[in-house]
């Protein structure tokens with residue numbers, strides 16, 4: 378798994394599992410500031426300090442407790458970011474949501490390729506008709522924003538049932554990839 | 557975003573959905589792709605993409621969605637196909653087998669036994685075949 382977009386997919390699945398209603402994804406690639414930042418934020422159920430500690434360092438032990446592994450996604454992402462001289466950050470609040478960010482130098486040699494991020498987001502949008510997504514990709518020259526909320530508003534109560542119609546999928550594809 | 561195009565799309569799609577709902581032979585199918593970390597490592601993203609493409613090309617009335625890990629790490633990528641109260645799990649999926657899987661299972665209503673995994677909770681209720 379050496380593509381940023383696969384890590385984004387993994388982080389977004391965490392948000393989906395946490396019952397998020399809206400998931401926001403930002404990718405900033407600023408050559409001028411020598412900085413790449415990827416962020417996934419959700420309004421899901423969040424996690425306690427204790428769960429977060431275990432999630433980030435799954436082999437953390439206390440004297441009374443045996444080693445407990447609760448998942449490898451977050452440690453994996455943290456490791457990737459730190460291996461390219463980057464910074465991993467996570468903030469979470471029970472009942473409010475979670476924000477995960479990785480940032481690393483633009484010109485790092487170990488930097489993973491972004492991969493097919495727009496395709497990945499397209500599948501996420503289509504396969505999750507009940508969840509809203511906002512995706513922002515920005516570099517020194519331009520910015521691209523995709524947001525399902527105005528789409529849902531426009532389609533009204535029929536939004537979910539027509540979400541996977543070929544017409545709407547085609548529109549999503551045009552907005553995310555062809556434009 | 558070209559939101560003004562959505563009006564026409566809404567009308568077209570609503571038409572199709574109304575027709576489909578009027579056709580009683582079209583029953584409810586759902587496909588869930590396991591998208592935990594290990595699933596992603598073994599290619600679940602491409603499986604989901606392929607399923608979406610083939611469902612569209614075969615014009616099937618199927619909801620395609622994703623979930624966290626099924627806990628079947630040794631046979632990823634995995635998907636579950638739901639039909640009414642039945643659940644059938646398929647593992648070790650490859651994009652090349654998706655069309656055959658959909659044609660056999662959903663178009664023809666037969667279980668594609670060669671890829672099928674019997675897990676607790678699916679209709680076979682046999683122990684995991686690994």
Ligand SMILES: Nc1ncnc2c1ncn2[C@@H]1O[C@H](COP(=O)(O)OP(=O)(O)O)[C@@H](O)[C@H]1O
Pocket residue numbers: 391392395419421422423424428429432447448449450451452474475592593
């Ligand atoms: N966005 C999130 N919202 C709420 N809880 C989360 C989120 N991301 C991670 N967690 C918690 O951290 C745990 C570990 O996450 P992760 O390392 O991705 O492993 P896994 O997803 O396999 O459990 C999750 O099981 C969950 O309890």
Ligand SMILES: [Mg+2]
Pocket residue numbers: 387390391448450451592593
């Ligand atoms: Mg995870």
